Amino acid sequence: MFSDADAAALYDLLNPWDPDSRPDGGFYFPLVMGAESVLDVGCGTGAMLHLARKRGHRGRLVGLDPDRAALDRARRRADIEWVEGTAAEAKSGAGFRLATMTGHAFQDLVTDHDVFASLSAIHGALRPGGRFVFDTRHPQARAWEGWTPSNPDDVVEVVDDTGRVLRYWHDVESVVGDVVTISGTVAQLDGTVLRVLSERLRFLNVMALSGFLAEAGFEIEAQFGGWDREPVTGSSREIITIARRG
Numbered sequence: 001m002f003s004d005a006d007a008a009a010l011y012d013l014l015n016p017w018d019p020d021s022r023p024d025g026g027f028y029f030p031l032v033m034g035a036e037s038v039l040d041v042g043c044g045t046g047a048m049l050h051l052a053r054k055r056g057h058r059g060r061l062v063g064l065d066p067d068r069a070a071l072d073r074a075r076r077r078a079d080i081e082w083v084e085g086t087a088a089e090a091k092s093g094a095g096f097r098l099a100t101m102t103g104h105a106f107q108d109l110v111t112d113h114d115v116f117a118s119l120s121a122i123h124g125a126l127r128p129g130g131r132f133v134f135d136t137r138h139p140q141a142r143a144w145e146g147w148t149p150s151n152p153d154d155v156v157e158v159v160d161d162t163g164r165v166l167r168y169w170h171d172v173e174s175v176v177g178d179v180v181t182i183s184g185t186v187a188q189l190d191g192t193v194l195r196v197l198s199e200r201l202r203f204l205n206v207m208a209l210s211g212f213l214a215e216a217g218f219e220i221e222a223q224f225g226g227w228d229r230e231p232v233t234g235s236s237r238e239i240i241t242i243a244r245r246g
């Protein structure tokens, strides 16, 4: 009733990539356009790289993601390399100038092993001096507390490509340590549930994140608490890191 391909299409409807109106897009896009080679880790449906090529990026663009249905959408643009795989499977020696992990994809790395193996592989895929830029939600903001159908802002209605009206909302299934398990329910307006998508997200704090980055060989060049490059403070909702391979 609601396929993986439908889920990937829904992702694009809910998260249109637009550097002109979305603050995260506005942060990442100039970095991507200014780097001659870019590895987008957890690229999903590939929207950021699509736009980079469309707006004239002439260098090497590679998107890496383990989700085949998302990559199938990404492959609609053939002038970009698309690789099916996890961050930990990023190829070493590729010599990228820039690696990105946008849209809080980093939070999909839930175990210490996942985080370390992924950071190490991304480090290996960069050339010396290359940068890894990524975002993760700051745990202090407890974003998951807003992921409930009782929050009107968290219940969205969209019309899909086939004209179906879909309602989508989240529920938090559990919070165990710094890992939050959520479900996303896709339903028709009459309440018929079409699909329940489940996801585990890790909320690393600044200190834990710094430890993992150092262990993988990264130096932190800059860290921000929001998309306007403001510092991380006690009220920040984001931890946005520019890490450099030394």
Ligand SMILES: C[S@@+](CC[C@H](N)C(=O)[O-])C[C@H]1O[C@@H](n2cnc3c(N)ncnc32)[C@H](O)[C@@H]1O
Residues within 6 Å of the ligand: 015, 041, 042, 043, 044, 045, 064, 065, 066, 067, 070, 085, 086, 087, 088, 101, 102, 103, 104, 105, 108, 109
């Ligand atoms: C929230 S989406 C973000 C997609 C895209 N980066 C964006 O900004 O819209 C998270 C993506 O991370 C991918 N992902 C999950 N586990 C991953 C892993 N271990 N390595 C790389 N990507 C992963 C998912 O398949 C998904 O496409």
